[in-house]
Amino acid sequence: MIGGGVIGTACAHYLEAGGYSVSLIDRGRVGGEASHGNCGVICPSHLLPLAEPGVIGQTLGSFFRRRSPFFIAPRVDFDLWRWLFRFAGNCREDQMIKTGHAALSLLQQSRRLYDELINEYGLACDWETTGTLYVCKLPQTFASFSSTVKLLQTEYGVAARSYLGENISALEPALRPGLAGAWHFPGDAHLRPDRLLQSWRDSLVERDVKILENTTLQELVFNDGRPTAARTTQGEIVADHFVFATGAFTPQLSDQLGWSPPIQPAKGYSLTMPRPKRCPNYPLNLVDSGIVATPWKSGYRLGSILEFSGYNRRIDPRRVTLLRTGANECLKEACADMIEETWVGWRSMTPNGLPCIDRCPIASNVYVAAGHNMLGMSMATGTGQMIAQMIDERVPSVDPNAYRLQF
Ligand SMILES: Cc1cc2nc3c(=O)[nH]c(=O)nc-3n(C[C@H](O)[C@H](O)[C@H](O)COP(=O)(O)OP(=O)(O)OC[C@H]3O[C@@H](n4cnc5c(N)ncnc54)[C@H](O)[C@@H]3O)c2cc1C
Numbered sequence: 471m472i473g474g475g476v477i478g479t480a481c482a483h484y485l486e487a488g489g490y491s492v493s494l495i496d497r498g499r500v501g502g503e504a505s506h507g508n509c510g511v512i513c514p515s516h517l518l519p520l521a522e523p524g525v526i527g528q529t530l531g532s533f534f535r536r537r538s539p540f541f542i543a544p545r546v547d548f549d550l551w552r553w554l555f556r557f558a559g560n561c562r563e564d565q566m567i568k569t570g571h572a573a574l575s576l577l578q579q580s581r582r583l584y585d586e587l588i589n590e591y592g593l594a595c596d597w598e599t600t601g602t603l604y605v606c607k608l609p610q611t612f613a614s615f616s617s618t619v620k621l622l623q624t625e626y627g628v629a630a631r632s633y634l635g636e637n638i639s640a641l642e643p644a645l646r647p648g649l650a651g652a653w654h655f656p657g658d659a660h661l662r663p664d665r666l667l668q669s670w671r672d673s674l675v676e677r678d679v680k681i682l683e684n685t686t687l688q689e690l691v692f693n694d695g696r697p698t699a700a701r702t703t704q705g706e707i708v709a710d711h712f713v714f715a716t717g718a719f720t721p722q723l724s725d726q727l728g729w730s731p732p733i734q735p736a737k738g739y740s741l742t743m744p745r746p747k748r749c750p751n752y753p754l755n756l757v758d759s760g761i762v763a764t765p766w767k768s769g770y771r772l773g774s775i776l777e778f779s780g781y782n783r784r785i786d787p788r789r790v791t792l793l794r795t796g797a798n799e800c801l802k803e804a805c806a807d808m809i810e811e812t813w814v815g816w817r818s819m820t821p822n823g824l825p826c827i828d829r830c831p832i833a834s835n836v837y838v839a840a841g842h843n844m845l846g847m848s849m850a851t852g853t854g855q856m857i858a859q860m861i862d863e864r865v866p867s868v869d870p871n872a873y874r875l876q877f
Contacts, residue, residue, distance in 0.1 A: 545780075714727060748802050
């Protein structure tokens, strides 16, 4: 396994469970990148891709505004412009519906597997199955989101219940009065990502998975036209199969894959803190601002922002302010007094919104599982199972065709 984010960890888990001897390497530490500071919502409700009809017109203006939660740093980057062109090509009703069905099957399988995984292995990650609450401040936001909910119900059978007026604060007292409406999706769950990764790592070590941190893959070593070892900064590792779960960094490894991944890094921000006094009971998706607030027994996090600005780790104070002000519009107490961590990390975005989970052109024993967009936590267990089933030459539980490599 190359890459110890949630996807690589899930692949290592299902391969070990299937009887394989697994080594997992990461150039940093397990769960140290995107899988660390995300919002931890496991959300089949979020099945529709970013690429939907009209999204270009609605949001492209805001993409270039520095105070917007969506931002493209203006620069000459041909890969980014090629990606945007392909993204625009996916903003069609028929494509959106098709992508939604493919995403839902992996999301639902992953949601089921999380229940099994957490019960069977006792992973300590503040797992809760309250569902999520999508909160709309403005009446026009509620009207437009209600059309989306109708589509989710009729086309995909995803259950949701609406709350209006005083029923909203009765359900979630942490919200301000006067909001236009809210929708509760009972099928969602949430967990604390850093705790999940720590606990999962410990469980893999107990089961003799070899974990090598601060170990960078340099290249695959070929013998008779087939990779037989991974050359790393800590020496060579001999293996029969190689899986790249390298998230937003996958384009940097295109020579090893024989494929140019159509993946762009999109920076997101989060603020982690102790629970505020009036902490929400539910994870909240604040639809007007795009901000997510996730409560755990052990803390609380605000996260959002989609910034296409390459791989820079700079923390822009204007984005941090956006998180606070956006949350403050709907919550009585948006933040605790003390912020424990201000974090940025990169989502790996594909033009159609689906991850690539497949064999690579370089050789039949090299696989990739990357490009999980905004849903890597939600799709991790299903992805890990699918990779293990592919390597084992079993029929995958989820139809893999939608996840074939995009060229
Ligand atoms: C603000 C924010 C909020 C989010 N909220 C949610 C949410 O609520 N729900 C949800 O489902 N998803 C969410 N996501 C998305 C989710 O975080 C990602 O999709 C997921 O973490 C991706 O996991 P990964 O394993 O593919 O990548 P990563 O976690 O980035 O792991 C890739 C790993 O590969 C390693 N690596 C790279 N190159 C090499 C190399 N050459 N050699 C060795 N190792 C290498 C890296 O060090 C890294 O650890 C959010 C993302 C952000 C930014």
